[in-house]
Amino acid sequence: MENITKICCIGAGYVGGPTMAMIAKKCPHIQVTVVDLNEARIKAWNDEDVNNIPVYEPGLSDVVAEARGRNLFFSTEVDKAIDEAQMIFISVNTPTKTYGAGKGQAADLKWIELCARQIANISKDNKIIVEKSTLPVRTASAIKDILTHTGNGVQFQILSNPEFLAEGTAVEDLDAPDRVLIGGDNTPEGKVAVQALVDIYANWVPKERILTTNVWSSELSKLTANAFLAQRVSSINSLTEICEQTEADINEVAKAIGTDSRIGPKFLKASVGFGGSCFQKDILNLVYIARSYGLQEVADYWEQVIIMNDHQKRRFANQIIKNLYNTVNGKKIAFFGWAFKKDTNDTRESAAIYVADHLLNEQAHISVYDPKVPENQVYADLDYLNTREAEENKAGVQVITDPYEACKGSHAIAVLTEWDEFKGYDWQRIYDNMLKPAKIFDGRNLLDADKLRAIGFQVRSIGTNVLDK
Numbered sequence: 001m002e003n004i005t006k007i008c009c010i011g012a013g014y015v016g017g018p019t020m021a022m023i024a025k026k027c028p029h030i031q032v033t034v035v036d037l038n039e040a041r042i043k044a045w046n047d048e049d050v051n052n053i054p055v056y057e058p059g060l061s062d063v064v065a066e067a068r069g070r071n072l073f074f075s076t077e078v079d080k081a082i083d084e085a086q087m088i089f090i091s092v093n094t095p096t097k098t099y100g101a102g103k104g105q106a107a108d109l110k111w112i113e114l115c116a117r118q119i120a121n122i123s124k125d126n127k128i129i130v131e132k133s134t135l136p137v138r139t140a141s142a143i144k145d146i147l148t149h150t151g152n153g154v155q156f157q158i159l160s161n162p163e164f165l166a167e168g169t170a171v172e173d174l175d176a177p178d179r180v181l182i183g184g185d186n187t188p189e190g191k192v193a194v195q196a197l198v199d200i201y202a203n204w205v206p207k208e209r210i211l212t213t214n215v216w217s218s219e220l221s222k223l224t225a226n227a228f229l230a231q232r233v234s235s236i237n238s239l240t241e242i243c244e245q246t247e248a249d250i251n252e253v254a255k256a257i258g259t260d261s262r263i264g265p266k267f268l269k270a271s272v273g274f275g276g277s278c279f280q281k282d283i284l285n286l287v288y289i290a291r292s293y294g295l296q297e298v299a300d301y302w303e304q305v306i307i308m309n310d311h312q313k314r315r316f317a318n319q320i321i322k323n324l325y326n327t328v329n330g331k332k333i334a335f336f337g338w339a340f341k342k343d344t345n346d347t348r349e350s351a352a353i354y355v356a357d358h359l360l361n362e363q364a365h366i367s368v369y370d371p372k373v374p375e376n377q378v379y380a381d382l383d384y385l386n387t388r389e390a391e392e393n394k395a396g397v398q399v400i401t402d403p404y405e406a407c408k409g410s411h412a413i414a415v416l417t418e419w420d421e422f423k424g425y426d427w428q429r430i431y432d433n434m435l436k437p438a439k440i441f442d443g444r445n446l447l448d449a450d451k452l453r454a455i456g457f458q459v460r461s462i463g464t465n466v467l468d469k
């Protein structure tokens with residue numbers, strides 16, 4: 001294949017948008033077109049004011065501003081972009097199935113399959129197809145099957161190039177990745193395709209950080225990386241419960257074990273539970289794959305990471321109820337944060353959703369403040385659970401754009417996301433406007449508990465056994 005000069009990416013979401021923006025920035029000689037069926041999303045990516053792009057990521061607006069209109073384009077003309085591109089990234093959503101076989105576990109590959117069929121129908125010349133979405137192992141072979149049997153004699157090479165960026169730090173992660181992983185076939189044509197993608201990344205990523213493997217290793221490595229990370233969070237969270245029963249403090253334990261260079265300090269922050277679009281989905285995929293090969297022990301082993309995470313979310317909600325004298329009926333509880341972590345407006349699988357759901361079952365009134373999540377998203381997240389009617393969610397939850405208003409007259413504040421701005425609030429003012437005793441449940445160990453206690457708050461932080469000293 002000749003040098004790549006035209007790339008297209010199907011899917012302008014949290015992965016496709018930032019990744020393509022970075023490729024366009026680093027490779028001015030390559031024309032990058034990002035397409036999506038969602039017109040509103042594309043319109044937002046094209047908004048004159050780059051601050052209105054649909055994905056909030058620190059630094060991303062500048063990257064888009066630099067490349068958009070030069071060699072970065074956002075469009076709804078999917079067919080045209082496929083036709084013109086030599087290399088096509090597939091970056092569409094692959095949610096967990098909500099119906100039929102594998103419901104609640106397997107990835108729904110409907111959108112991937114539709115993409116593959118569309119590519120097969122339109123392509124008139126040879127193309128390289130790159131899987132960018134997180135996918136179950138062996139998806140590449142399914143895509144290949146569709147492409148080779150429905151295409152019109154055109155040759156396709158399928159590569160797996162999993163994305164390791166984390167939300168909130170997407171721009172840094174893309175700019176200086178720990179590694180780029182590219183999986184391809186071990187045939188001469190496969191190797192040429194792998195090299196074509198290596199050449200693109202080599203425009204800014206040092207060669208030794210670009211790893212090449214076979215397709216299946218690449219697919220499995222992506223699931224495994226996320227499973228390991230999630231496992232660390234569940235491991236530390238499992239210990240918070242021991243800490244709360246004893247005199248141990250989870251922050252001290254995390255620090256003590258994290259200094260062992262074999263363990264390392266990252267991903268040891270105790271929390272109300274991990275969220276995000278990847279961890280749970282990828283582990284469920286791993287579990288599903290293991291079960292489908294009859295590997296029960298392997299499946300059970302990884303499933304425990306999710307069981308622990310669900311337990312942690314439920315436990316946090318139950319602690320709130322217990323500490324509010326076993327009833328939250330009619331009580332106002334303020335949520336600080338709704339996003340699944342700071343510096344993102346993404347709420348997928350956020351612990352806040354499940355904690356809120358649990359408290360709503362107990363008839364609590366919740367007022368939510370999050371610096372980046374809009375009101376309609378909060379309701380959409382709760383409605384998606386199908387626990388109760390949309391009107392009931394509306395009645396039980398208020399979304400408020402001012403943090404001081406959100407906690408005025410409340411019995412308690414629950415910190416669900418570790419946004420930096422929470423630390424800098426005027427906590428005396430907050431205290432003065434709350435019902436007493438004023439309680440804080442810090443699900444992120446974010447706030448300075450001693451300072452808050454000095455004001456008069458009763459504070460419960462995850463993984464410590466003191467409610468108030």
Ligand code: UDX
Nearest residue numbers: 163164165166167267268269271274275276278340341
């Ligand atoms: C993750 C992977 O990190 C990334 O490589 C992959 O491409 C996609 O999935 P992301 O979901 O964006 O990225 O966020 P991440 O920073 O990994 O956090 C996931 C969840 O774990 C968040 O809810 C976060 O708050 C939680 N977490 C993380 C903890 O509770 N404690 C920690 O120590 C670290």
Ligand code: ADP
Nearest residue numbers: 011012013014015016036037038092093111115
């Ligand atoms: P991710 O976090 O994996 O990027 P998102 O849900 O943020 O997931 O983005 C996936 C995007 O893919 C959505 O904007 C969706 O509209 C788009 N999409 C899904 N299927 C297709 C398709 N067949 N053609 C074009 N866009 C698609």
